[in-house]
Structure formats: structure tokens, C-alpha cells
Amino acid sequence: MKVENPASEAQKLQWTLIGIIVFGVIVGIAGVWFLNTLLTSNVAAKNDAGQAAQASANNLERAQTLKIYLESHKDEAQKAAMIVAETTGYRYQNQIVEDITKYANIAGVQIVGFDFPQDINSATVDKATGLKSLTATITLADSVQYTSYLTFLKYIEQNLTKIQITDILISPSIFNQNYLNNTSIGIQVYVQ
Numbered sequence: 001m002k003v004e005n006p007a008s009e010a011q012k013l014q015w016t017l018i019g020i021i022v023f024g025v026i027v028g029i030a031g032v033w034f035l036n037t038l039l040t041s042n043v044a045a046k047n048d049a050g051q052a053a054q055a056s057a058n059n060l061e062r063a064q065t066l067k068i069y070l071e072s073h074k075d076e077a078q079k080a081a082m083i084v085a086e087t088t089g090y091r092y093q094n095q096i097v098e099d100i101t102k103y104a105n106i107a108g109v110q111i112v113g114f115d116f117p118q119d120i121n122s123a124t125v126d127k128a129t130g131l132k133s134l135t136a137t138i139t140l141a142d143s144v145q146y147t148s149y150l151t152f153l154k155y156i157e158q159n160l161t162k163i164q165i166t167d168i169l170i171s172p173s174i175f176n177q178n179y180l181n182n183t184s185i186g187i188q189v190y191v192q
Helices: 006-072 074-107 146-157
Strands: 112-117 132-140 165-172 179-191
Touching: 006 074, 074 112, 074 132, 074 146, 074 165, 074 179, 146 165, 146 179
Parallel strands: none
Antiparallel strands: 112 132, 132 179, 165 179
């Protein structure tokens, strides 16, 4: 039987114990790092959720305050709505004036004036199509050449903004049969 040296046996045991201790330290460091990462991400998620909840609470509070304010100032809100509606009506009128003036310039016809209804928001709804429309009257200068007048009417009817001629008032010139006097044109414009 062979007997080993007790010093050699102790040395093996010492190295084994050192290996176990080093392995335990490495596992401990890795565990602490993993737990630190996990806790940091959880804290960040909770902070984000807390900030979102606070922002939501602030938005809700602002909305409730605004609702109370609007309820107590209904008259001002209605006036503001009317101003916006009138602005929209004027936008349509400006567009109509620009388009018709452009057609008149191309056709060589001079416009004296436009007559829109007093109520800017007087658009009526066509029962057949369901579209809103505005009416206006265009007054032309005297001594309009007949061919220029026809060209002007053609441009109005062929426009992209869906303007239709509803009325025509013309009188022949007493000085020249190729010219017209007292001309006015009624139009209907489809709007949104």
C-alpha cells in the first residue's frame, strides 16, 4: 500500500479551497451585477410610469379647468365660433373674386363690382346633391364686346371651383350692335 505524503494532500486541499473561493467570488460579483442591472431597469420603468401618470393627471386637471372655463364663458366661445365662420365665408368670397377677376382679365372684360349676400354664412344646401352653395352677382362695365362676354361666360362655366351661371342680364348697346350694356351675371358657387 502506498501512503501519500500528508503535505501533498494538504496542498491539494489548499488549491481546491482557493479554487472554490475564487469561483464563489466570481459568481457573487456576477450575481450582484445582474441584480444591480435588474433593479436599475425596474426603477427606471417605475420612474417613467410615475412621470406618465403625473403628466396624465396634469392633462386631466387642465382639461377639467378648461371645461369649467368654457362653461362659464359660453358667450365668448359662441362669438369666437361666429368669427371663425365669418372668416371662412370671407375666404370663399375672396377666392370667388380672385377667380372671376382672373377670367375677366383673360377675356378682356372689366368688372365693376361683386354683390354677395349680407349674411356671409348664408350658404344654402342643395337638396339633390347635398352640397352647400353661395350666390353672388357680378356687374360688368358698360360697352362690353359681345365675343369677350361669351368668352368670359365660357371661362366661368369651365372653372375648377364649380361656379355655375344662374342669371344673365344684358342689353344691347344703342351705339354698336357688337357691344353690350347693363350686363350682370348671377352665379352659384359650391363650397365646403
